[in-house]
Amino acid sequence: MKPFIKDIKLHFVTLLIFGIVFPLIIWLFSLGEPTSAFGNPIYKNGKIAGFENLGQNFHSDGYFWGRPSAVNYNAAATGGSNKSVSDSFYNATIQERINDFLKRNPGVKKEEIPSDIITASGSGVDPHISVQAAIIQIKRVAKARHLPEMEVTKIVIENIAPPLLGMFGTSKVNVLKLNLSLDSKTKEI
C-alpha cells in the first residue's frame, strides 16, 4: 500500500506542474501576443469578418473561390475528405468539380486548371490557393464586378505571398485577404 500512496502523490505533483502550471505559463506568455493568440481576427466595420488563417466558403461569382472543403469550411469541426486516390466515388467527385468549374468559368481550358482548386484540403479550412488557381478566376470575377480585367489582375498580383525569404515554400494567395482587398477597391471605384 505504501508505494501506492507515493505514486498517487507523485501523480498529483506532476499533474500540478505539467497539467496546470505549464499551461498557465504559456497562457501568460500569450498575453504578450493578444492578436495572434486569438487567431488573428480580421475586423470589418467593428465586427469580426474572419480569421487571417482560416479559409471561408466563397461561392458567388464576384469572389475568388478557395479550395473545395470536405466540411464546407466549418471551423468548428474541421476535416479532410479522407478519400484515397483510387476510390471510385472520389474520381466521380473530381470529374464533377472539373465540369462545374469549367461551366462557371467560361473561357478557361481544362489544361489550365491546377489540381489544388478541385481537391479538398487536409483541414477543410485551407486559407490559400495556388497563384494559377487565382489567375484562372480573374475573368469571372471581373465580369461579375463589372471591373476591367487589368484592375482585378493588379489586385491578385498585390496579394501573391512569395516564398519565405524568397526560397522556402511556394507562392500562394490568401483567398480571404484577396477578397477583402477586392471589396475595398471596388468601393473606391
Added chain:
Amino acid sequence: MFNDIIGVVLILMVVHIAAYPLGNYISRVFKGEPVFTDFMRPFEEKIYHLCGIDSRHEMDWKGNTKALLRLNAIFFVWAFIILVTQGATGFLNPANIVSMDPFLAFNTAASFVTNTNLQHYSGETGLSYFSQIAVVVFLQFVSAASGIAVFALLLVGLVKRQSGLLGNFYYFFVRSATRVLLPLALLVSLLLLLAGTPNNYSEPVSYINLEGDTTVVAMGPSATITSIKQLGTNGGGFYGTNSAHPFENANYITNVIENISILLIPVALVFTFGFYINHRKLAVLVFSVMSMLFIFFVVGAVYFESQGNPLITKTGLMQPTGSMEGKETRFGPMLSAFWGVSTTSTSNGSVNSMHDSQTPLAGGIYMLDMMINAIYGGVGVGMLNFFLFILVSAFIGGLMVGRTPEFLGKKIEAKEIKIAVLVILLHPILILVGSAISSHLMTINPENGWLSNDSYHGFSQMLYEFTSASANNGSGFEGLADNNVFWNVTTGLMMLLGRYIPIIGPLAIAGSLASKNSVPSSEGTLDASGMAFGVILIGVIIVVTALSFFPALSLGPVAEFLSL
C-alpha cells in the same frame, strides 16, 4: 521543387546539429553529472520529498517495472474519470462539451497513457479545455517521461556489472520531465506563439463571413499542446485535423519548428546511447542504419507524392507540385510527405496532411515505417525496440563466426534471446490478427459503415489503424469510422499491450545483463560497431518486417498501386 527540397534539408540540418549535444546533455542528466540545469535540483528534491520518494534507492528490474506500471495505472484512472465527467463538472468548458462515453474514454485514456495519441474523438468537439490540459497536456509530458526513464534503466543495465540493480525509475522519470521535456516545451511553445500560433481559452467565436453566412470557429490553447505533442512523440493535437489545421500549424515557420520537434529527441537519444555506455562508434553505427532507412523512406514518399494522382493526370489537369488531396497549400506535397515519414518513424502520429488521401505507396511506406517502429522510434521506447534488433543481430552474428554471442562484453544466452524474439513477434501478431478479425467482420457485414473507401484501400484503412495502435503511433487513415465499440476496445487493448510488453521485455533483459560479469573481448569477438555488424542489423530488420508484413502490405497499398 527546389524551394521544397531546401526546406527539407534545413529541417534535417537543424535536427542533426542539435541532436548530438542534446544527446550528450541527456546522458549527463541520466548520470547525474553537472549540467547547466542544475538550478532545478532543489525543485526536484522538493518533489521527491513531498512524495516520500528516495530517488537514490536502486531497484532491480522487477521493482522498477512495478513502479512504472503502478504510476501509469494511476494516470490511466485519472484520465478516464476526467473524460467521463468533463460535461457534468463543466470545469473550464466554455464550449459546453459533453462527457465522453465509457468506451471512447477507455480508448482515449489508454491512448494518452501509452504515448500513442490515437484519437477516436475530434478535439474541438470532444474535449473540454480542462480535459485538454489536465489529461492531454499532462499525459503528453508524463507518458514521454516514462518512456525516456525506461530507456535510462536499460542503459544502466548495459553498463552495470554483477549487480542486477538498474537504478531508480522515479529519479529518471522526474529528471526526464523537468530537465529534458519541460525546458524544450517552454522554448517551442514560445517560438510557436511568436510565429503566430493561437493560444486562448475563449468560447467558440461566431461571425458573419463575407458571403453573409454565419460561421462558428473553435478556439483553444493550441500553442500549449502543440509543443509537447511534438517533442514527446505524442502526436495528439488540439484540433481534429491536427497540424493540418491553420490554428495548430499556421505557416511555413511553424511547420519547420514542429517538424524539427518531432525528430529532435528521438534522434538525440541515439547519441545518448553512445555517450552513456561510452561507445560512440556503436551509436554512430545505429544512427547510420536508422538514417539510411529514414532517407530511403523520405525519398520514396516524396517521389510518389510529387508524381501526383495518376487518375487526375489522366484528366489532363495541371499538378505542378504533386498530389493535393488532403494537403494544405502552404505545405504542399513534399513537406507533407517528409512530415509523414518523420511522424511514422518516431511513433509521433501528428499529421500535417491526411494520410488517407496520400498516394498508395506513400501510405504503404508510412505503414512499413510503423511496422519497423524503431527508426529513431518513440522517445525512449524506440531505442528499446532497436535494442532488441541489435540483440538478435549480435546473436546471429555470433553464431555465424562460431563464438558464444556477446554484446558489449556480456554473454547473450537463450533466456535473453527468447524474450527478445517473443517481444519482436508481438507486433506482427497484434497487427495481423487484428486486421484479420476486422476484415472478417467486414466480410460478414459489409454494411457496418466502417470504411470510407472501397476495394484495396478499405483494407489499408483497417491495417493502418491496427499498425498505428500497436506501434503506439497514433496517426490514422482517418476515413475509418473508428468511434464505436469494436474499434475503441480492440485498439485500446492493443495500445496497452503494444506499449507495456515491449517495455517489460527489454527491462527483463537489462536486469539479466546487469547481473552478468563481462567477458574480455578477444580476436574472434564480433565488433558491434563494425560494418559487418551493420549489414547483419539491416538484414535482420528487413527479414523480420518483410516476412511478417509483406503479404498484408501487398493486399493493401501495393495492390491499390497496381490497380491504378
